[in-house]
Amino acid sequence: MDLTKIDNPSFIKQFDKQQLNELAEDIRHFLVEKLSVTGGHIGPNLGVVELTLMLHKVFDSPGDKILWDVGHQAYVHKILTGRARDFDTLRQFNGLCGFPKMNESEHDVWEAGHSSTSLSAAMGMAVARDIKGDKNYVIPVIGDGALTGGMALEALNHIGHEKTNILVILNDNEMSIAPNVGALHTILGKLRTAGKYNSAKDELEYILKKIPAVGGRVASAAERVKDSLKYLLVSGVFFEELGFTYLGPVDGHDFSDLERNLQYAKKVDGPVLLHVITKKGKGYRPAEDDKIGTWHGTGPYKIETGDFVKSSSVAPSxxxxxxxxxxxxxxxxxxxxxxxxxxxxxxxxxxxxxxxxxxxxxxxxxxxxxxxxxxxxxxxxxxxxxxxxxxxxxxxxxxxxxxxxxxxxxxxxxxxxxxxxxxxxxxxxxxxxxxxxxxxxxxxxxxxxxxxxxxxxxxxxxxxxxxxxxxxYPRGNGLGVPLDERTYSIPIGSWEILREGSDAAILTFGTSIPMALEAAELLEEEGINVRVVNARFIKPLDTMMLDEIFSMKMPIMTVEEGVLAGGFGSAVLEYAHDVSYSEAPIQRMGIPDEFIEHGDVNELLAEIGMTANHLTQNVLSILPKKTVERGVV
Incomplete structure (x- = not known):
C-alpha cells in the first residue's frame, strides 16, 4: 500500500485481518527505510504497529482522544493520520516533528516529550467531557517504563478514586529507553505470566450467574470466591486495588486478541487498564535483539546490517x-x-x-x-x-x-x-x-x-x-583536544582570558566559545581588538575580572546558548547594577523568549541570530563611534 496516499485513518475500519497484516508489514518496511536516513525512535514504533492500527480501527479519532505518553511511539499514528508523505523531513529543520504536534494534525490531541504525563492529561480531558455531557472515549497509551514515574502513579490513584471512564493502554515491552527497574516492573512481570486469571474469572462469573438468586449471603460469598481466585492467580493485583478493571495481558501483535479486548473495554463502566504485551523493535532484527536500549532512538543506520552511520568526529562524546x-x-x-x-x-x-x-x-x-x-x-x-x-x-x-x-x-x-x-x-x-x-x-x-x-x-x-x-555539558562530541594525564581542581569562580583585547569584551562559555573566537578574528580584520573571556563559572561570577573590565570601560557582549531571561547575561547586568556601573554598554546574545523547535543545531542558531557574523555585527553596534572609525581607517 502507498502510505503517502493516506489522509485519515477512517479507511482502516473496513480492513479484515489479512489486510491489516499486510498494512502492518508495509508500515514496518516504511519505517525501517525512512528512519535509516533521518534517524529517530525506531524501536518503540516498530513495537506498536498492530496496537496503533487497532486503536484507529476500534475508536474514532479525533473525536475519541488517543494520547501518546512521551510521543516516542507516535510515528505509526502519524502515518495513519496523513503524514507519511512528510517522513523524509522527520526531525529536520522545518520538517515533521518526532513527537505529537497539535499544529500538525487534529489527531494529535496531546504534546509530550517527557514521560508520565498522559494519564493526568487524560483525566483532565475526561473530566471536561463529562462536564460538557459528551460521550467520547479517552485513551492514553503509556509505556511500562513511564508508568514508574511518580506523576503517572498520582494520576492512577486519582482516576481510580473518581471512577472516571478512561481506558488506559499499558504498552508493556519491558523496556523504556533502557531496561526498566523497580518493584512495579516486577509486578508487571508477574502479570505477564498470569494470563489464566482473566479466563478463569470469566468462567467463574458465568457459573455464578447460573446459580439461582437466594439472597445477599450467596452473592457476597461469590464475590469473596472471585477475590480469592484473583489473589491465587495474580500476585499483587495492583491495578484493581487502585480501582481499575484490569484486562490482560493481551498479545499486542495479535489483531484478534487486541480487537476483542478493546471492544470489551469500551463496554466497561469506570476506569479500565488494558495490559498489552509488545516487542520493541518488532520486525527488524537488529532492533528486536537490542537488550540495552540502543535502538530506542538512533541516528542513520545501514538497513542490511543495522550498523550505525558513525560521526566523522574522532573526539570523545x-x-x-x-x-x-x-x-x-x-x-x-x-x-x-x-x-x-x-x-x-x-x-x-x-x-x-x-x-x-x-x-x-x-x-x-x-x-x-x-x-x-x-x-x-x-x-x-x-x-x-x-x-x-x-x-x-x-x-x-x-x-x-x-x-x-x-x-x-x-x-x-x-x-x-x-x-x-x-x-x-x-x-x-x-x-x-x-x-x-x-x-x-x-x-x-x-x-x-x-x-x-x-x-x-x-x-x-x-x-x-x-x-x-x-x-x-553539551550533546555530541568534544573538540578533539589533547587530554592532560593528571587532573586538577579549578579555582571556583575563576574565568580565563582566551584572547586579549581592549576595544570590547565578549564573555561566553562552553559551545559558544568557538563562535566568539571567530567573531574576534573577523573584528580584528576591521582593526578592532576584542577580549574573549571563557566565563566558565556561570555562578559565581568572576567579579574581579568583571571589575577589571569595568575599569577599562569596554563595551561588553555576553553570549550564551541558553535563555536570555534570567541567564548568564542577566547575572552580568545584575552585578553591573549592584556596583553602579554605567560607563559602557552591556548587550546580551542568547536564546530568545520562545521555544526552539527541532532541526540541525547550526540551522537553529542561524535562525535565532547566533552566529559569528551576527556576533560581529552586535559588537560593532555597541562600540563607540570613534572606535569603529579608527578600525575602518
Missing part, C-alpha cells in the same frame, strides 16, 4: 568523557556514587555500573526521587554524581532547591545535553537550566570550553566540599 572521568576518580574515592533516572546508556554510565555495581543506581523514570536520594547520600558523607539531562532536570526543580541547595549538600549534578540538542526539538532543548538554577543559594554552576577542561571540572566538583555543584 561529552557524556562518555564525563562518565570516564567519574570512573577514574571513583577508583580511589569510595565516596563516589552514580545515580541516573533511566538514562544509563545516554549518560554513558554502563562502564561505571559494571565496575562499581554497588555504587551505581538506575532509579527508573523518577527524576525527583533520584535528586532527593542524592541529597540523602550526601548527608552521610558520600559524593553522589547525579547524571541527568538538562530537559529532565526541570522535573526536579523543587528537590534541587528544597533538598539539596537549602541544606547545602555536596551533590555533584552532571547536566547532560545542556544547550540546543537539535532533532528532538522544543521539549528537549537544554536551554532553561541556567535560568532556573542560577537563583538558588549555595549552588555552583560551571561549563567547560573543551573536554580537557571538562575532565578538570569533574575533578573540581569531586574535590568541592562546600555545597552543591553543577557541571553543564
Amino acid at each position: 561529552w557524556s562518555g568523557l564525563i562518565a570516564d572521568s567519574i570512573s577514574d576518580l571513583a577508583r580511589v574515592d569510595k565516596r563516589i556514587v552514580a545515580i541516573t533516572p533511566a538514562m544509563p546508556v545516554g549518560s554513558k554510565l554502563e562502564s561505571f555500573a559494571s565496575e562499581f555495581p554497588d555504587r551505581f543506581f538506575d532509579v527508573g523514570i523518577a527524576e525527583q526521587h533520584a535528586t532527593t536520594m542524592a541529597a540523602g547520600l550526601a548527608t552521610q558523607g558520600m559524593k553522589p554524581f547525579l547524571a541527568i539531562y538538562s530537559t529532565f532536570l526541570q522535573r526536579a526543580y523543587d528537590q534541587i532547591l528544597h533538598d539539596i541547595s537549602r541544606q547545602n549538600l555536596n551533590v555533584f549534578i552532571g547536566i547532560d545535553r545542556a544547550g540546543l540538542v537539535g532533532a528532538d526539538g522544543e521539549t528537549h532543548q537544554g536551554v532553561f537550566d541556567i535560568a532556573f538554577l542560577r537563583h538558588m543559594p549555595n549552588l555552583v554552576i560551571m561549563m567547560p570550553k573543551d573536554e580537557n577542561e571538562g575532565q578538570h571540572m569533574v575533578k573540581t566538583a569531586i574535590d568541592y566540599n562546600d555545597g552543591p555543584i553543577a557541571l553543564r
Whole structure:
C-alpha cells in the first residue's frame, strides 16, 4: 500500500485481518527505510504497529482522544493520520516533528516529550467531557517504563478514586529507553505470566450467574470466591486495588486478541487498564535483539546490517568523557556514587555500573526521587554524581532547591545535553537550566570550553566540599583536544582570558566559545581588538575580572546558548547594577523568549541570530563611534 496516499485513518475500519497484516508489514518496511536516513525512535514504533492500527480501527479519532505518553511511539499514528508523505523531513529543520504536534494534525490531541504525563492529561480531558455531557472515549497509551514515574502513579490513584471512564493502554515491552527497574516492573512481570486469571474469572462469573438468586449471603460469598481466585492467580493485583478493571495481558501483535479486548473495554463502566504485551523493535532484527536500549532512538543506520552511520568526529562524546572521568576518580574515592533516572546508556554510565555495581543506581523514570536520594547520600558523607539531562532536570526543580541547595549538600549534578540538542526539538532543548538554577543559594554552576577542561571540572566538583555543584555539558562530541594525564581542581569562580583585547569584551562559555573566537578574528580584520573571556563559572561570577573590565570601560557582549531571561547575561547586568556601573554598554546574545523547535543545531542558531557574523555585527553596534572609525581607517 502507498502510505503517502493516506489522509485519515477512517479507511482502516473496513480492513479484515489479512489486510491489516499486510498494512502492518508495509508500515514496518516504511519505517525501517525512512528512519535509516533521518534517524529517530525506531524501536518503540516498530513495537506498536498492530496496537496503533487497532486503536484507529476500534475508536474514532479525533473525536475519541488517543494520547501518546512521551510521543516516542507516535510515528505509526502519524502515518495513519496523513503524514507519511512528510517522513523524509522527520526531525529536520522545518520538517515533521518526532513527537505529537497539535499544529500538525487534529489527531494529535496531546504534546509530550517527557514521560508520565498522559494519564493526568487524560483525566483532565475526561473530566471536561463529562462536564460538557459528551460521550467520547479517552485513551492514553503509556509505556511500562513511564508508568514508574511518580506523576503517572498520582494520576492512577486519582482516576481510580473518581471512577472516571478512561481506558488506559499499558504498552508493556519491558523496556523504556533502557531496561526498566523497580518493584512495579516486577509486578508487571508477574502479570505477564498470569494470563489464566482473566479466563478463569470469566468462567467463574458465568457459573455464578447460573446459580439461582437466594439472597445477599450467596452473592457476597461469590464475590469473596472471585477475590480469592484473583489473589491465587495474580500476585499483587495492583491495578484493581487502585480501582481499575484490569484486562490482560493481551498479545499486542495479535489483531484478534487486541480487537476483542478493546471492544470489551469500551463496554466497561469506570476506569479500565488494558495490559498489552509488545516487542520493541518488532520486525527488524537488529532492533528486536537490542537488550540495552540502543535502538530506542538512533541516528542513520545501514538497513542490511543495522550498523550505525558513525560521526566523522574522532573526539570523545561529552557524556562518555564525563562518565570516564567519574570512573577514574571513583577508583580511589569510595565516596563516589552514580545515580541516573533511566538514562544509563545516554549518560554513558554502563562502564561505571559494571565496575562499581554497588555504587551505581538506575532509579527508573523518577527524576525527583533520584535528586532527593542524592541529597540523602550526601548527608552521610558520600559524593553522589547525579547524571541527568538538562530537559529532565526541570522535573526536579523543587528537590534541587528544597533538598539539596537549602541544606547545602555536596551533590555533584552532571547536566547532560545542556544547550540546543537539535532533532528532538522544543521539549528537549537544554536551554532553561541556567535560568532556573542560577537563583538558588549555595549552588555552583560551571561549563567547560573543551573536554580537557571538562575532565578538570569533574575533578573540581569531586574535590568541592562546600555545597552543591553543577557541571553543564553539551550533546555530541568534544573538540578533539589533547587530554592532560593528571587532573586538577579549578579555582571556583575563576574565568580565563582566551584572547586579549581592549576595544570590547565578549564573555561566553562552553559551545559558544568557538563562535566568539571567530567573531574576534573577523573584528580584528576591521582593526578592532576584542577580549574573549571563557566565563566558565556561570555562578559565581568572576567579579574581579568583571571589575577589571569595568575599569577599562569596554563595551561588553555576553553570549550564551541558553535563555536570555534570567541567564548568564542577566547575572552580568545584575552585578553591573549592584556596583553602579554605567560607563559602557552591556548587550546580551542568547536564546530568545520562545521555544526552539527541532532541526540541525547550526540551522537553529542561524535562525535565532547566533552566529559569528551576527556576533560581529552586535559588537560593532555597541562600540563607540570613534572606535569603529579608527578600525575602518
